[in-house]
Amino acid sequence: LGEIHHRLGEWEAAEGHYQAAFDAAGSDGSPAWLAHLFSDWSLTLYRRGQMEPAHHLADRAFSQAQAADDPGSIAQSLNMLGILSRAAGKLEEADAYFKASLKAAARQNDLQMRYAVLNNLARLQQERGLITEAITLAREALAMCTRMGDRHRQAAILNTLADLYHAAGLDEEAMAELKKAVTIFAEIGENSGPRQPEIWKLTEW
16 A cells, blocks of 8 residues: 555655554564565655655665565665665765665566666666666666566656667657657556646656
């Protein structure tokens, strides 16, 4: 429920569900489960612009993931630390976090985590001026995401790819990917009930 509200941009509702999940688990929450919860919660706080609490939860997520020695939760927490480092302008640090996250995700062939990190890494490399590398990463992320059938994130990656093609001076390719993204975003928006503008703003996760 927290994840659903997060995707809809209903931040307070998402946080409420994460808090309820934490309260309900009590002492029964395993380190790996807590790591996933704290990473999800951190992402919502980040989207709300609450950077300090987001950092605090991301650090807690990584500590729990290390305690569990669980590749999936390690990958997710490292990805979240990368998102926060990139937002703070610490691009080299973000690059290291994302690449470590990819390695952890590959240990258990977690495609969902891998395409999330590849998308984030593509956006980072764009900021660093490495457009060709960024396009390669985004295309790899798109192939994985399309295979998994996550249309919302597929649209977000198409949007990233459109931005990258535009930055590379490939305007026809950029427009083609943008049209695909808009079509999917519109379909999702139509199926989500009342207008949900945050659906269109997905860029990283």
